[in-house]
Amino acid sequence: MVAFLEKSTGSAGFHPIIDFITRSHIYYALTKKPEVCVSFIKQFWRSAEALTDGNGDVKLNATIDGHSLSITEGSLRRHLKLDDQDGITSLPTTEIFAQLALMGYTTNSDKLTFQKGAFSPQWRFFIHNILHCLSPKKTAWEQFSSNIAAAVICLATNRKFNFSRMIFEHMVSNISSPHKFLMYPRFIQLCLDMQRHKLQQHTRFYFVPSLTMKVFSYMKRSTKGFSGQEVALFPTMLDDTEPSPSPSRITSSPSLTPTPSPSPEPSPTQPSPT
Numbered sequence: 184m185v186a187f188l189e190k191s192t193g194s195a196g197f198h199p200i201i202d203f204i205t206r207s208h209i210y211y212a213l214t215k216k217p218e219v220c221v222s223f224i225k226q227f228w229r230s231a232e233a234l235t236d237g238n239g240d241v242k243l244n245a246t247i248d249g250h251s252l253s254i255t256e257g258s259l260r261r262h263l264k265l266d267d268q269d270g271i272t273s274l275p276t277t278e279i280f281a282q283l284a285l286m287g288y289t290t291n292s293d294k295l296t297f298q299k300g301a302f303s304p305q306w307r308f309f310i311h312n313i314l315h316c317l318s319p320k321k322t323a324w325e326q327f328s329s330n331i332a333a334a335v336i337c338l339a340t341n342r343k344f345n346f347s348r349m350i351f352e353h354m355v356s357n358i359s360s361p362h363k364f365l366m367y368p369r370f371i372q373l374c375l376d377m378q379r380h381k382l383q384q385h386t387r388f389y390f391v392p393s394l395t396m397k398v399f400s401y402m403k404r405s406t407k408g409f410s411g412q413e414v415a416l417f418p419t420m421l422d423d424t425e426p427s428p429s430p431s432r433i434t435s436s437p438s439l440t441p442t443p444s445p446s447p448e449p450s451p452t453q454p455s456p457t
Contacts, residue, residue: 184315185369186213187394194399200305203420204312207338209346212263212370213316219372219389223247223382224365227375233355243354250381254354254374260347262373270345274333282336287414295329300406303414308402310335315394317346319353319366341419 188201188210204210231245242255260268274282276295283297286306290297299310310331314324318331330349337344350370357366368389375382 185216185391185393186312186316187396187398188214191396193396197305197308197399199416199421200309202422203416204309208266208343209317212265212346213312215369215373216391217369217372217376219368219391220385221387221389222385223375224368224371224389227371228363228365231358233358241355248383252375252378254371256347256351258374259351259370262377263347263370265347267343267345267347270343271333271337272345272348274336279329279332279336283332287410287412289410296326297332298408299325299327301408303409303412304402305416306414308398311398311402321364339417339420
């Protein structure tokens, strides 16, 4: 999907996180909406194979309209304008739990599957956009795994996460998956557009769905696992020209010591927008 990051009706309370995402290095990848040709995406995934060259670098080769075309981690990085070659790819489990606790996440489980609904609205909105626009997920939108948790933490603490590698590795895995699907049509199309002079013109296009202003009302709803405590964004996420909207829970950079939060009270689960 494509992110909705406009300050529109109902967005009050979300302006700090909208500003942060708009300033981030993932803004282009979240919002770029190319004209996606259905035939290209189907041909790509029908014929794609992962090949390793003599240097150990992997590329995805596919045949589209009789032409051999390829996508690499580097081409994804370049066309999505991510500039994350030296970015972090993972974080220690202890740091993941500690930093999520600072974001208001409470759990008694040691499983590396986390619940989006347990976060306060601004954090939930942040995670929601990454899940719907950058992750390889196609179901279970209320949950996210350790790689998405690491991405959220790196962005929130002013560290660069290697989204290009995450996206490319999931594309490689999709080739041999028993549940293979037409993954990442936006990103594939952006890469193919650079080689489109080789391709025939097609008339059937995929309408890339966008999140809408309704996302704000969804994020404000009570959700299962949420303690009811509003948790401020980290100081590293706020524009230096604007004062923090609430007292900081941390000083310079987030501590790895979680702040105790009240026990969550269960409330009805609400659907997230798709």
